[in-house]
Amino acid sequence: xxxxxxxxxxxxxxxxxxxxxxxxxxxxxxxxxxxxxxxxxxxxxxxxxxxxxxxxxxxxxxxxxxxxxxxxxxxxxxxxxxxxxxxxxxxxxxxxxxxxxxxxxxxxxxxxxxxxxxxxxxxxxxxxxxxxxxxxxxxxxxxxxxxxxxxxxxxxxxxxxxxxxxxxxxxxxxxxxxxxxxxxxxxxxxxxxxxxxxxxxxxxxxxxxxxxxxxxxxxxxxxxxxxxxxxxxxxxxxxxxxxxxxxxxxxxxxxxxxxxxxxxxxx
Amino acid sequence: xxxxxxxxxxxxxxxxxxxxxxxxxxxxxxxxxxxxxxxxxxxxxxxxxxxxxxxxxxxxxxxxxxxxxxxxxxxxxxxxxxxxxxxxxxxxxxxxxxxxxxxxxxxxxxxxxxxxxxxxxxxxxxxxxxxxxxxxxxxxxxxxxxxxxxxxxxxxxxxxxxxxxxxxxxxxxxxxxxxxxxxxxxxxxxxxxxxxxxxxxxxxxxxxxxxxxxxxxxxxxxxxxxxxxxxxxxxxxxxxxxxxxxxxxxxxxxxxxxxxxxxxxxx
Amino acid sequence: xxxxxxxxxxxxxxxxxxxxxxxxxxxxxxxxxxxxxxxxxxxxxxxxxxxxxxxxxxxxxxxxxxxxxxxxxxxxxxxxxxxxxxxxxxxxxxxxxxxxxxxxxxxxxxxxxxxxxxxxxxxxxxxxxxxxxxxxxxxxxxxxxxxxxxxxxxxxxxxxxxxxxxxxxxxxxxxxxxxxxxxxxxxxxxxxxxxxxxxxxxxxxxxxxxxxxxxxxxxxxxxxxxxxxxxxxxxxxxxxxxxxxxxxxxxxxxxxxxxxxxxxxxx
Numbered sequence: 001x002x003x004x005x006x007x008x009x010x011x012x013x014x015x016x017x018x019x020x021x022x023x024x025x026x027x028x029x030x031x032x033x034x035x036x037x038x039x040x041x042x043x044x045x046x047x048x049x050x051x052x053x054x055x056x057x058x059x060x061x062x063x064x065x066x067x068x069x070x071x072x073x074x075x076x077x078x079x080x081x082x083x084x085x086x087x088x089x090x091x092x093x094x095x096x097x098x099x100x101x102x103x104x105x106x107x108x109x110x111x112x113x114x115x116x117x118x119x120x121x122x123x124x125x126x127x128x129x130x131x132x133x134x135x136x137x138x139x140x141x142x143x144x145x146x147x148x149x150x151x152x153x154x155x156x157x158x159x160x161x162x163x164x165x166x167x168x169x170x171x172x173x174x175x176x177x178x179x180x181x182x183x184x185x186x187x188x189x190x191x192x193x194x195x196x197x198x199x200x201x202x203x204x205x206x207x208x209x210x211x212x213x214x215x216x217x218x219x220x221x222x223x224x225x226x227x228x229x230x231x232x233x234x235x236x237x238x239x240x241x242x243x244x245x246x247x248x249x250x251x252x253x254x255x256x257x258x259x260x261x262x263x264x265x266x267x
Numbered sequence: 268x269x270x271x272x273x274x275x276x277x278x279x280x281x282x283x284x285x286x287x288x289x290x291x292x293x294x295x296x297x298x299x300x301x302x303x304x305x306x307x308x309x310x311x312x313x314x315x316x317x318x319x320x321x322x323x324x325x326x327x328x329x330x331x332x333x334x335x336x337x338x339x340x341x342x343x344x345x346x347x348x349x350x351x352x353x354x355x356x357x358x359x360x361x362x363x364x365x366x367x368x369x370x371x372x373x374x375x376x377x378x379x380x381x382x383x384x385x386x387x388x389x390x391x392x393x394x395x396x397x398x399x400x401x402x403x404x405x406x407x408x409x410x411x412x413x414x415x416x417x418x419x420x421x422x423x424x425x426x427x428x429x430x431x432x433x434x435x436x437x438x439x440x441x442x443x444x445x446x447x448x449x450x451x452x453x454x455x456x457x458x459x460x461x462x463x464x465x466x467x468x469x470x471x472x473x474x475x476x477x478x479x480x481x482x483x484x485x486x487x488x489x490x491x492x493x494x495x496x497x498x499x500x501x502x503x504x505x506x507x508x509x510x511x512x513x514x515x516x517x518x519x520x521x522x523x524x525x526x527x528x529x530x531x532x533x534x
Numbered sequence: 535x536x537x538x539x540x541x542x543x544x545x546x547x548x549x550x551x552x553x554x555x556x557x558x559x560x561x562x563x564x565x566x567x568x569x570x571x572x573x574x575x576x577x578x579x580x581x582x583x584x585x586x587x588x589x590x591x592x593x594x595x596x597x598x599x600x601x602x603x604x605x606x607x608x609x610x611x612x613x614x615x616x617x618x619x620x621x622x623x624x625x626x627x628x629x630x631x632x633x634x635x636x637x638x639x640x641x642x643x644x645x646x647x648x649x650x651x652x653x654x655x656x657x658x659x660x661x662x663x664x665x666x667x668x669x670x671x672x673x674x675x676x677x678x679x680x681x682x683x684x685x686x687x688x689x690x691x692x693x694x695x696x697x698x699x700x701x702x703x704x705x706x707x708x709x710x711x712x713x714x715x716x717x718x719x720x721x722x723x724x725x726x727x728x729x730x731x732x733x734x735x736x737x738x739x740x741x742x743x744x745x746x747x748x749x750x751x752x753x754x755x756x757x758x759x760x761x762x763x764x765x766x767x768x769x770x771x772x773x774x775x776x777x778x779x780x781x782x783x784x785x786x787x788x789x790x791x792x793x794x795x796x797x798x799x800x801x
Contacts, residue, residue, distance in 0.1 A: 238515025505782025
């Protein structure tokens, strides 16, 4: 894992030194938590989703995070405008298709963003992934009921949408269509606070802004979140102190530590 | 209080085992805190308020929480659409009429939701309750200046709107028009953080989704929040650590403990 | 500093005893944190930004905080309506022109509010201040890259817009065009959580609601936030516990302590 150590160390250092501006078009539920997570790892978050200012805001960013968690019609317009601009300028785009199995508006918006061929990393749970692959079943609301075969879903999404796909679950899977990583870090505590998935998307944005290879950006972000959660769990007394300790741990992220703690495989 | 112990235990266990999906149409100030509170007790929160997706989202839910805290015109449409759907399908609806004494839009929206005859539990402070009863006086902004006679207000609201009414104050009152409960748990700390009322509404949504009797669902939620707050206060050093400790305590809720700690009366 | 001690003590006590209603039209990222900060110091926050209810809501407030952090077109209408009403009724208005260097919508909205001659305290970082003075350069996104000469910027803003101007940076500067205060309290930790600037704006709103002199209201708010942050830093283990400890410290604010800890100058 020496190369993983080097890659993870470089990503972490580059985020801290370059302070990438991560433009979020995201839900109002977890926006504050996502901004805090981005700041904790050394990035600079900006949340802006008024369509009228996308032409000016989007080109300034080093990465764009598109999260459909509380989508509105006006926000859909902002998403498509910003994603299109980002794609034309080579700004990495992260798509977190929250709840696409639960509404046509979400599913159609996600597919419209994907059709722009601008998405660098597509991150979803099993139910969201199945919806994007037009497979049946899997979830209600925004949580996934299906945990099977994340690596199959990741490979299929990557092939279908020509991007890096990260499918989260008890074991996360990351694929760019050729390579596959499995990552088994994390704790069930992450599902006891809101926004752990959204925050991982913010970390992916920061990492993709500085990393040469989005496959490793996705893996770094998952590992950073999950290893930080493992650390936080040890000193938490419940979900409230867990959230505070998680932010503390994100603020101490270290590439060598992440590589040491990484439990998974690369093929 | 043996029957209360049994009822409270059943509600808490059912939330953990059934993980009810609680659809929130709520304000952006406390949405993250409400989602965290719902997750802490074992429910599955979903926030969605785009009118265009209500026809698909609302029927999936096990309960609907309508909170008027930062109402917008589009959100009013979503509230009415979702509440109407929930009513027709027998999905419990919680109405938290935040600030109805302060704006016609809020008051008219609350009355329009109530006119759908879908509201299962109506929860408000004294000023909000007075406004819904067309009584004078009581508050500015979103906080109540009036603390008198919560049980009178609760009985009147329940009779007027044919629902369970929970009126919060130093002593909370819950009535379904026939029965009346007084609940004196809690701490002034709850008014030193934002969203304690909103979070109680989320807890009511989770409880109403699983309880046979919404009167006890409302009482369980108030008691769970207030007893958790009492626990949190003992180890807090101010409102910041109180919030974290409150979420921790919510995550440990236990029906027997809640029944033991309950300070109030049932008639 | 005996007079500063008296002024700071009076402001703190008046906030606690009068519980001013601080109406926020603000961003959804930090709204919950701002509400918590206002509650911690003893004020009563209200967030409301639907244009249709501004005519009823705005006149109820003791202060109005206008924050452009996630501006939308409808919110711009609410900002102008509420600021105009506040100005006509003598309600203090705080303007936090978040990101005005990054979008025309933000810059034009800020200038339109300033043109109403209602702004009591204008608070921004160096980049935002330069944009409002039509000077080149300074920042991307919502963070400032320029730290030079805050006192020059503060004097220029105060003269140009006939208000108290507070320019934040490593050393904050406050001017009303005649007087100048420099304030060197604070910690870099404040830039590692989201919303420290927004929360300072909320504190300014509460202070301006009760203080006779908005120059001291601005200085009290900056000092309260920065001294609380210094206290929080000593017992924090990272940005997550820092946020909780900061809210705790805000809840204990004391005029004598703030005056004792104040590091700066008045001229």
